[in-house]
Amino acid sequence: MNAPQKGNVLRSTESEMPLARRARDARSSAIREILKVTLRPEVISFAGGLPAPESFPVETLRAAFDKVLREVGPGSLQYSTTEGHPQLREWVAARETSRGIPTTVDEVLIVSGSQQGLDLIAKAFIDEGAPILVESPSYLGALQAFGLFAPAFRAIPTDGDGLLPQAIDATLAADARFAYVMPNFQNPTGRTLTNQRRAELAAAARKHDFWLVEDDPYGELWYRDQPPPSLRAFAPERTFRLGSFSKILAPGLRIGFIVAPRALIEVLIRIKQATDLHTATLTQRAAFEVLASPLMAQHLPAIRARYAAQCAVMLEALAQHFPREAVWTRPSGGMFIWIELAAAQGIDTTELLARAIERRIAFVPGEPFFATAPQRNCLRLSFVTVPPERIRAGVAVLGELLGARG
Amino acid sequence: MNAPQKGNVLRSTESEMPLARRARDARSSAIREILKVTLRPEVISFAGGLPAPESFPVETLRAAFDKVLREVGPGSLQYSTTEGHPQLREWVAARETSRGIPTTVDEVLIVSGSQQGLDLIAKAFIDEGAPILVESPSYLGALQAFGLFAPAFRAIPTDGDGLLPQAIDATLAADARFAYVMPNFQNPTGRTLTNQRRAELAAAARKHDFWLVEDDPYGELWYRDQPPPSLRAFAPERTFRLGSFSKILAPGLRIGFIVAPRALIEVLIRIKQATDLHTATLTQRAAFEVLASPLMAQHLPAIRARYAAQCAVMLEALAQHFPREAVWTRPSGGMFIWIELAAAQGIDTTELLARAIERRIAFVPGEPFFATAPQRNCLRLSFVTVPPERIRAGVAVLGELLGARG
Numbered sequence: 148m149n150a151p152q153k154g155n156v157l158r159s160t161e162s163e164m165p166l167a168r169r170a171r172d173a174r175s176s177a178i179r180e181i182l183k184v185t186l187r188p189e190v191i192s193f194a195g196g197l198p199a200p201e202s203f204p205v206e207t208l209r210a211a212f213d214k215v216l217r218e219v220g221p222g223s224l225q226y227s228t229t230e231g232h233p234q235l236r237e238w239v240a241a242r243e244t245s246r247g248i249p250t251t252v253d254e255v256l257i258v259s260g261s262q263q264g265l266d267l268i269a270k271a272f273i274d275e276g277a278p279i280l281v282e283s284p285s286y287l288g289a290l291q292a293f294g295l296f297a298p299a300f301r302a303i304p305t306d307g308d309g310l311l312p313q314a315i316d317a318t319l320a321a322d323a324r325f326a327y328v329m330p331n332f333q334n335p336t337g338r339t340l341t342n343q344r345r346a347e348l349a350a351a352a353r354k355h356d357f358w359l360v361e362d363d364p365y366g367e368l369w370y371r372d373q374p375p376p377s378l379r380a381f382a383p384e385r386t387f388r389l390g391s392f393s394k395i396l397a398p399g400l401r402i403g404f405i406v407a408p409r410a411l412i413e414v415l416i417r418i419k420q421a422t423d424l425h426t427a428t429l430t431q432r433a434a435f436e437v438l439a440s441p442l443m444a445q446h447l448p449a450i451r452a453r454y455a456a457q458c459a460v461m462l463e464a465l466a467q468h469f470p471r472e473a474v475w476t477r478p479s480g481g482m483f484i485w486i487e488l489a490a491a492q493g494i495d496t497t498e499l500l501a502r503a504i505e506r507r508i509a510f511v512p513g514e515p516f517f518a519t520a521p522q523r524n525c526l527r528l529s530f531v532t533v534p535p536e537r538i539r540a541g542v543a544v545l546g547e548l549l550g551a552r553g
Numbered sequence: 554m555n556a557p558q559k560g561n562v563l564r565s566t567e568s569e570m571p572l573a574r575r576a577r578d579a580r581s582s583a584i585r586e587i588l589k590v591t592l593r594p595e596v597i598s599f600a601g602g603l604p605a606p607e608s609f610p611v612e613t614l615r616a617a618f619d620k621v622l623r624e625v626g627p628g629s630l631q632y633s634t635t636e637g638h639p640q641l642r643e644w645v646a647a648r649e650t651s652r653g654i655p656t657t658v659d660e661v662l663i664v665s666g667s668q669q670g671l672d673l674i675a676k677a678f679i680d681e682g683a684p685i686l687v688e689s690p691s692y693l694g695a696l697q698a699f700g701l702f703a704p705a706f707r708a709i710p711t712d713g714d715g716l717l718p719q720a721i722d723a724t725l726a727a728d729a730r731f732a733y734v735m736p737n738f739q740n741p742t743g744r745t746l747t748n749q750r751r752a753e754l755a756a757a758a759r760k761h762d763f764w765l766v767e768d769d770p771y772g773e774l775w776y777r778d779q780p781p782p783s784l785r786a787f788a789p790e791r792t793f794r795l796g797s798f799s800k801i802l803a804p805g806l807r808i809g810f811i812v813a814p815r816a817l818i819e820v821l822i823r824i825k826q827a828t829d830l831h832t833a834t835l836t837q838r839a840a841f842e843v844l845a846s847p848l849m850a851q852h853l854p855a856i857r858a859r860y861a862a863q864c865a866v867m868l869e870a871l872a873q874h875f876p877r878e879a880v881w882t883r884p885s886g887g888m889f890i891w892i893e894l895a896a897a898q899g900i901d902t903t904e905l906l907a908r909a910i911e912r913r914i915a916f917v918p919g920e921p922f923f924a925t926a927p928q929r930n931c932l933r934l935s936f937v938t939v940p941p942e943r944i945r946a947g948v949a950v951l952g953e954l955l956g957a958r959g
Contacts, residue, residue, distance in 0.1 A: 164678065164730075164791075165678070165730060167678050167679055167680045167683070167702075168680055170676065170677040170820055170823075170824060197631060200627035200628065200630070201627065203627045203630045203631075205622055205626050205627055208630065209618075209619060209623065212619070212622065213615060216611055216614060216615040216618065217615065220611050221606035221607065221609045221803075224606070224803035224805040225609075225804060226603050227805060259665055259833075260829055260830060262827075262828070262829050263828065263829040266827070266828045266829065270576065270701060271572060271576040272572060273573055274573045274574055274575075291826070292827045292828070295824065295827050295828075296573075324571060393632075396630075398630070398631060399629060399630040399631050399632060399834030399835055401665075418701065421672070421698045422672045422698070422701075423665050423666055423668050423669040423829075424668045424694070425807070427665075427805060427806055427807040427836060428805030429805055429836075430833060430835075430836065
């Protein structure tokens with residue numbers, strides 16, 4: 148036998164163990180560093196994607212965990228089936244159905260947060276080099292999850308109303324496995340895709356034969372009006388819809404769900420089983436107790452009102468302190484405002500962050516949100532965890548660093 | 554541009570969506586079907602890998618969840634860092650250190666069950682076609698987790714004392730990324746690797762330059778004597794040690810850990826972040842409360858005594874009811890007995906299972922535990938969730954089906 152030489156294996160500089168190709172580029176990401184910076188209380192952080200902890204239904208969850216452990220006992224701590232707790236799957240199916248998209252329980256898979264949903268979809272559908280379409284800019288965590296499977300990223304251009312469906316022509320769509328889209332209050336831009344564009348996107352998906360991965364963690368966080376219907380309303384037969392309980396219950400529970408045609412849910416169940424067997428039994432049961440309780444009817448309006456008010460404070464502060472040449476989004480829901488500085492000003496927002504951190508202000512520079520051709524003049528601000536007076540103070544400091552009207 | 558034709562993409566028969574190559578073979582596994590069969594109360598199931606639910610510290614966990622939600626509140630429900638809850642990491646590091654293997658907190662990563670540990674290691678280190686070494690037979694869930702990344706499996710032969718280190722020569726080890734080993738009370742065989750063989754395995758790993766992935770979910774479940782030291786005692790610089798809280802607390806919590814050299818933990822943290830951000834915050838905190846409580850000192854001896862007694866009942870029943878030509882393991886810990894029927898008898902255990910299910914008895918046939926060259930005359934029996942009289946009754950029926958002494 149002609150055994151390959153060890154010397155042929157590329158060695159990582161950080162260890163003596165040969166890393167898989169996919170792992171060599173997995174740099175420590177902005178998200179992770181952000182989570183660390185936000186732990187320092189003296190920093191005014193507009194960087195987090197963290198929901199406001201005051202909004203978590205702590206007491207209701209405490210009662211729910213207590214009830215499940217008392218009433219179900221050991222069964223709530225045992226291994227369970229990969230597809231998820233039946234009542235929680237039913238709750239998801241009923242909610243989809245109540246929104247006009249008939250959905251059965253076998254079209255639902257419970258996952259360990261919607262980030263895991265992205266991992267499972269990547270595992271199931273991305274061969275190395277396979278093209279996938281992403282908005283430009285797009286959610287950083289999705290680019291990371293997909294990136295581990297080395298697809299060929301192709302960018303769908305966007306404007307103030309989200310992605311441009313007419314840009315998806317035969318060349319862009321050629322052989323694409325799916326388009327990854329966050330239609331409601333997108334991370335990082337806060338933009339919402341119009342009803343018209345949703346219909347056009349679905350038509351493009353049918354015409355060019357690609358699938359839609361709709362990620363909707365923020366859909367419940369509308370301020371005045373509900374966003375347009377899910378992409379499943381336009382193309383149920385070719386849409387994976389990812390949902391999260393992180394923003395309506397609490398993110399630390401790590402539960403979310405995928406809704407998709409049954410045959411594809413079956414594929415994802417097999418993949419999930421090999422990945423982590425199943426999502427925590429007790430947590431699924433406790434989450435169901437809270438979702439099924441009357442609390443949710445009061446809880447969501449309170450979060451919406453809070454986020455709408457904080458968003459308004461930040462928009463007002465931006466108008467007061469930021470350069471006239473900068474443009475920013477005016478979100479109708481969600482957690483983020485996206486700012487584009489005038490290119491002529493020549494400011495690289497990654498460098499700006501270093502200066503901002505010295506003044507104890509954090510935000511996320513735009514660069515990592517671009518899968519291809521990064522823009523360096525953008526930044527993402529989150530307003531949800533910062534009290535109004537600190538929003539005003541922090542935005543004023545950023546405006547000063549940008550050399551704006553003082 | 555010469556766009557590839559859609560017709561070139563292989564389509565799955567089960568959907569119109571092109572599956573990644575890795576997903577086409579991910580058949581619904583024995584484990585998953587087993588979890589379903591064991592839900593039927595009329596079945597005497599020797600099939601499960603489920604720990605006995607009577608052993609779960611339900612009341613202590615209930616108090617722990619209650620305490621964390623009361624005392625930590627929203628912070629226990631927020632996003633947290635990928636590497637895990639600091640106190641839980643410290644607990645793991647201190648336990649390793651107390652066993653004579655000095656370990657620091659940055660050598661520990663908390664994962665969503667040790668199954669996820671296997672997924673993360675596979676992601677980090679398996680390129681398509683890369684050789685990895687596995688025991689023959691080996692844990693089915695590991696074969697599935699690794700299988701998604703399409704390695705070239707190479708089988709290490711075994712005997713009654715576990716794998717044979719002297720079989721690992723330059724040819725078998727050529728270019729191997731790692732050897733996956735379950736040294737204590739192995740799943741499926743119940744065998745334990747001797748101290749001498751652990752030393753020889755570590756020497757082989759150094760000589761041929763491969764890593765060791767030590768999976769140890771059952772190490773605490775010894776009946777009389779502790780098993781020999783961890784592989785980290787022999788080769789700390791090239792061992793990933795996977796631990797689980799599933800067997801000492803409860804599996805439905807889905808928490809486990811990986812201990813490895815710091816540079817490799819850093820790689821795994823980056824991969825885990827893209828995979829599921831982090832393991833549930835609340836659950837990690839509650840688990841720490843229980844592990845740090847005095848309960849564990851009484852809890853573990855009770856589980857050990859229970860499992861030892863049930864194992865003895867099954868061994869006695871096998872001696873009474875099974876054919877004289879069959880051989881089986883006599884485990885010194887853990888949850889499983891492995892039986893090899895006489896090849897001359899010509900019984901395929903997958904066919905035997907179909908007949909057993911008709912008689913309402915379940916077990917796992919040996920075939921799926923072999924990565925290469927499956928043996929069809931083996932079966933795995935678990936005794937931990939079945940009361941003694943049902944163990945005797947079930948084994949008697951199996952003996953009858955095997956045409957043994959009646």
